[in-house]
Amino acid sequence: MSAPANSSLVDRFAPSPTGQLHIGGARTALYNWLVARGSGGKMILRIEDTDRARSTKENVEQILDALEWLDIDWDEGPISQAAADGRHREVLAQLLESEHAYEFEGSTRLKVPDEGSTTVHDVIRGDVTFQHENIDDFTIARSDGSPLYNLAVAVDDLDSGVTHVVRGEDHLSNTPRQVMILNALGHEPPVYAHLPLLHGPDGKKLSKRHGAASVQELREAGYVPEAVRNYLALLGWGYDDKQTLFSTEELKELFSLDRVSKSSAVFDEQKLRWMNGTYLRELAPADLTERLEKFTGRDGLADAVELCREKIQTLADFWPLAGFFFDGPADDPKAREKFLDEEGRSRLQAAREALATTEPFDTPSIEAALREVVTRLDAKPNKVFQPIRVAISGTTISPGIFESLELLGREESLARIDSALSTS
Numbered sequence: 078m079s080a081p082a083n084s085s086l087v088d089r090f091a092p093s094p095t096g097q098l099h100i101g102g103a104r105t106a107l108y109n110w111l112v113a114r115g116s117g118g119k120m121i122l123r124i125e126d127t128d129r130a131r132s133t134k135e136n137v138e139q140i141l142d143a144l145e146w147l148d149i150d151w152d153e154g155p156i157s158q159a160a161a162d163g164r165h166r167e168v169l170a171q172l173l174e175s176e177h178a179y180e181f182e183g184s185t186r187l188k189v190p191d192e193g194s195t196t197v198h199d200v201i202r203g204d205v206t207f208q209h210e211n212i213d214d215f216t217i218a219r220s221d222g223s224p225l226y227n228l229a230v231a232v233d234d235l236d237s238g239v240t241h242v243v244r245g246e247d248h249l250s251n252t253p254r255q256v257m258i259l260n261a262l263g264h265e266p267p268v269y270a271h272l273p274l275l276h277g278p279d280g281k282k283l284s285k286r287h288g289a290a291s292v293q294e295l296r297e298a299g300y301v302p303e304a305v306r307n308y309l310a311l312l313g314w315g316y317d318d319k320q321t322l323f324s325t326e327e328l329k330e331l332f333s334l335d336r337v338s339k340s341s342a343v344f345d346e347q348k349l350r351w352m353n354g355t356y357l358r359e360l361a362p363a364d365l366t367e368r369l370e371k372f373t374g375r376d377g378l379a380d381a382v383e384l385c386r387e388k389i390q391t392l393a394d395f396w397p398l399a400g401f402f403f404d405g406p407a408d409d410p411k412a413r414e415k416f417l418d419e420e421g422r423s424r425l426q427a428a429r430e431a432l433a434t435t436e437p438f439d440t441p442s443i444e445a446a447l448r449e450v451v452t453r454l455d456a457k458p459n460k461v462f463q464p465i466r467v468a469i470s471g472t473t474i475s476p477g478i479f480e481s482l483e484l485l486g487r488e489e490s491l492a493r494i495d496s497a498l499s500t501s
C-alpha cells in the first residue's frame with residue numbers, strides 16, 4: 078500500500094543542534110521527508126535551539142550540511158524555536174488566565190487532573206494510555222519566565238499547522254504532556270508516530286562503538302547518499318520480506334508509517350557496506366570516477382576506477398587498492414619477505430623477460446605470455462603472479478594482475494620489477 082495522497086499533510090523534523098547529525102536523527106529526518114514527499118504534503122525544518130549554549134552556529138550548520146548531503150529538502154524553515162519565545166510567553170499568559178496553569182514558587186505548572194487518563198494515538202504503536210495519577214502537575218516555564226520544552230514543542234506544532242509528528246520513541250513519554258497542553262488551548266493533537274530505537278548488532282543502544290555514528294562519519298567512511306538513504310529507510314520499515322534495494326523514487330512511492338515496526342531496529346554497518354557496494358557498481362563509470370576524484374582529492378582516476386569498481390564497497394576502499402598506480406608500490410615488508418624470496422625472485426626474473434617482449438602490451442597478450450611462463454616453470458599460477466603483484470603494487474592485494482600491468486605500461490612495470498629484483 079502506498080502512502081495516500083494527502084496534500085494537507087504537514088510534518089516536521091525538529092532537531093536540537095548538538096553537533097553532527099546522529100544516524101537516529103537522520104532516520105527521523107528521512108521518514109518525515111518520505112511521508113511528506115510521498116503524500117504531496119509539506120515538511121518543516123524546525124531547529125530546537127532554546128538551549129542557547131549548545132545551539133551554536135556551527136552545530137546548526139552541521140545539521141543543514143548532513144541534510145544537504147542526504148539530499149533531504151524541506152518546504153518551510155529552518156524555523157528557530159528560540160525566535161518564537163515571545164509567542165511561547167503569550168501562550169503561558171493565556172494558560173494562566175484560563176486557569177489551566179498556575180504559578181508555584183515562581184515557576185508555572187500545568188494542572189493535570191487527579192483522575193482519568195490521556196491517550197496518545199500513535200500510528201505505529203496504536204493507542205498508548207497514560208493514567209493521570211502517574212503524571213504530576215508539570216512545569217511549563219521556569220521562575221525567570223522562560224518557557225520549557227513541552228510547551229514550546231506543542232505551541233510550535235500548533236502554530237505551524239503540523240498534522241503528523243514523526244519522531245524517536247524516546248519522546249513518547251513527553252507526548253501526553255504535549256497533548257494536555259494542546260487540549261488546554263482548545264486544540265486536537267496531531268497524529269503521532271514514534272519510531273523504534275536503534276541498536277547496534279550487539280543489542281546495545283547505537284553509539285560510536287558500533288562504527289560510524291553520524292551522517293558526517295558515514296560520508297567520511299565513503300558511503301554514498303543514495304545507499305545511506307536506502308539503508309536508513311530499512312531501519313524500522315520494510316515493504317515485504319524480500320526487497321532490500323529501493324531507489325529513492327520507490328521509497329517515496331512505497332514508504333508508509335503503518336509499516337514501521339514497533340521493535341527496535343539494528344544498525345549493522347556490514348549490511349550498509351554491502352548495500353553501498355551494490356550502489357557503487359550501478360553508477361555510470363564517469364559518475365563513479367567523479368565521486369572518487371572528489372573523495373580522494375586526486376584526478377585522472379578513470380582507468381584505475383574501471384579496474385577496481387567490482388572490488389570496492391565504499392569510496393574509501395578505492396585508494397588502498399589503487400593508490401600504487403599513482404604513488405608507486407606500497408611498503409609492505411611482510412609481502413616482500415614472503416613472495417620475493419630467492420625462489421620468488423627467480424620466477425619474477427622469468428616473468429620480466431617475457432614481459433619485455435610481449436607485443437602488444439595489452440591484457441590478452443600479457444596474460445598469454447605469463448601463462449606460458451607458468452607452464453614452462455611448471456609452477457602454480459600464483460607462484461608467478463604474486464611476486465609480480467608484490468613488485469608492482471608492494472602488496473598482495475591489487476586489481477587483476479594482467480590489467481594492472483597494462484595500465485602501468487611496459488616501461489613502468491619493468492622499472493618496478495627491476496627495482497624489486499635489486500632491493501629484495
Ligand code: GLU
Binds near residue numbers: 125230
Ligand atoms: N528536538 C528533539 C530532538 O532532537 C525532537 C523533538 C520533537 O521531534 O518533538 O530529539
